[in-house]
Amino acid sequence: MLNIRISLLLFCCLLFMASCHNDHNKPDISNSKVGIKIERFEQDLFSHTQDSAMLLLPSVLSNKYGSFWKVYVGNIMRLGNPNDANISMALSRFTADPSMNELYGDCVKKYPDLSKEEKELSTAFKYYHYYFPDKLIPKALSFVSGFSLAIASLDSTIGIGLDMYLGSDYAKYPFPEYQKKRMRQENIVPDCMYSWLSSEFEFNADKDDLLSNMIYAGKMMYLMDLVLPDTEDSLKIAYSQNQMEWCEKNEKEVWKYFINNNLLYSTDKTLFYKKYFAEAPFTSGFSQDSPSKIGVWLGWQIVRSYMNNNANVGISELINQNDAQLILKESKYKP
Numbered sequence: 001m002l003n004i005r006i007s008l009l010l011f012c013c014l015l016f017m018a019s020c021h022n023d024h025n026k027p028d029i030s031n032s033k034v035g036i037k038i039e040r041f042e043q044d045l046f047s048h049t050q051d052s053a054m055l056l057l058p059s060v061l062s063n064k065y066g067s068f069w070k071v072y073v074g075n076i077m078r079l080g081n082p083n084d085a086n087i088s089m090a091l092s093r094f095t096a097d098p099s100m101n102e103l104y105g106d107c108v109k110k111y112p113d114l115s116k117e118e119k120e121l122s123t124a125f126k127y128y129h130y131y132f133p134d135k136l137i138p139k140a141l142s143f144v145s146g147f148s149l150a151i152a153s154l155d156s157t158i159g160i161g162l163d164m165y166l167g168s169d170y171a172k173y174p175f176p177e178y179q180k181k182r183m184r185q186e187n188i189v190p191d192c193m194y195s196w197l198s199s200e201f202e203f204n205a206d207k208d209d210l211l212s213n214m215i216y217a218g219k220m221m222y223l224m225d226l227v228l229p230d231t232e233d234s235l236k237i238a239y240s241q242n243q244m245e246w247c248e249k250n251e252k253e254v255w256k257y258f259i260n261n262n263l264l265y266s267t268d269k270t271l272f273y274k275k276y277f278a279e280a281p282f283t284s285g286f287s288q289d290s291p292s293k294i295g296v297w298l299g300w301q302i303v304r305s306y307m308n309n310n311a312n313v314g315i316s317e318l319i320n321q322n323d324a325q326l327i328l329k330e331s332k333y334k335p
Helices: 002-025 041-046 051-065 067-076 087-096 098-110 115-131 185-200 210-227 233-237 241-249 251-260 269-276 294-308 315-320 324-331
Strands: 038-040 139-143 151-153 157-161
Touching (some): 038 041, 038 115, 041 051, 041 087, 041 098, 041 139, 067 087, 067 139, 067 151, 115 210, 151 185, 210 233, 210 269, 210 315, 210 324, 233 241, 251 294, 269 294, 294 315, 294 324
Parallel strands (some): 038 139, 139 157
Antiparallel strands (some): 151 157
């Protein structure tokens, strides 16, 4: 009994020290004035059902939502030219469509308000502002995409396609199971932050090989660590807990696979991006228990190791270091 008590005490102490360590590394954002309010674009769009209101709707939405209105009409839903005089007719047909009305209703039912997401995004962008004080804090809005787009990152706006987060058990999803697993409310904020970070810090490397793409993805995931310090790693990368455990258990074998097959310097992006960076049921070359995007996860571990072993390297230096081979070498990564 004494040994059990000692073990329990030791375990609690380790947890306490880990907590102190995490708190020590997190910057103080308590005085930050950054705040995110999510505008409900879909409600403004679908609530105008009368013909007289519909005629005015294009100018109303254009004035309120600016460039997003044009992207939504012209690119996301492909309803036509947003500047066309007859665009109100296209909007009328779109909002009157029974399937779109049903989808909109499901979104409103699932998300009567977005206060949880506003709070979490506000915290994330407070950290973002701390690390990048000169960067713009975007406006946020929600929309319905007709199952076509989860997150839209524009110059000054981040949009959330609510219909892509109705739950993995949503009966009307036309997607395979492995995709539906990430279509949950808890994935909204991590998806928003990854999308925004990758739009603000675009790929820029000396080479366009697999290693450079891996390191770039690892940089973005490391930034996710900074802006979402209290979020589980599994949510940041949209893995299940079993998939996270698979990666940790097989990290050495995964690394050996890339080395032994001379993959790191492959420039066949059409092949390696699909195999190691895109969503899929699992990663080709490994067991069906493996997650997809193994290149993202591996790059994440390399960049974490690089920053842990190079305390003098700042965030800006990490982002601006375009030599992926140098990062790998100085990471001392050896699973």
